[in-house]
Amino acid sequence: MMLRVRRSLYFKRFQKHLRDLHKHLEERDYVQAAEKIWGAISSLINAYLPEEKMRVKDKKEGFSQLFELLPNKRRLNQLLTKYGFKSAYHMAGIASGLHVYFYGGKNYPEEYLKKIMGEFKELLEEIQNALLRK
Numbered sequence: 001m002m003l004r005v006r007r008s009l010y011f012k013r014f015q016k017h018l019r020d021l022h023k024h025l026e027e028r029d030y031v032q033a034a035e036k037i038w039g040a041i042s043s044l045i046n047a048y049l050p051e052e053k054m055r056v057k058d059k060k061e062g063f064s065q066l067f068e069l070l071p072n073k074r075r076l077n078q079l080l081t082k083y084g085f086k087s088a089y090h091m092a093g094i095a096s097g098l099h100v101y102f103y104g105g106k107n108y109p110e111e112y113l114k115k116i117m118g119e120f121k122e123l124l125e126e127i128q129n130a131l132l133r134k
Helices: 008-026 030-048 056-067 075-084 088-104 109-131
Strands: none
Touching: 008 030, 008 109, 030 056, 030 088, 030 109, 056 088, 075 109, 088 109
């Protein structure tokens, strides 16, 4: 599959979620930041994959599929390893847990949230940079 934006609206949403993530992290609003992480991943998937994904399971699989096609994959894999993600699928699974946290279905300690959200921010920024450089 050739990597190209198929639905620009979703790519714009991805970029907006990433900007909003920065803002919410600065405000220490981890509930909103959690949803921006899931929103960024979800939007990225729907921007690039041939068909939109609706179910969480499909989005996790779609992110894993998309991750394999990203430019600068070596650097991205280094970041996955650095932050303890076993795979892109695992990363998307953690993000879906943050989505559940947003809705009040999970509770995480603040230190964990600060750490994991900083890692997601760096990874998502690196993905955006790779896509814009390609």
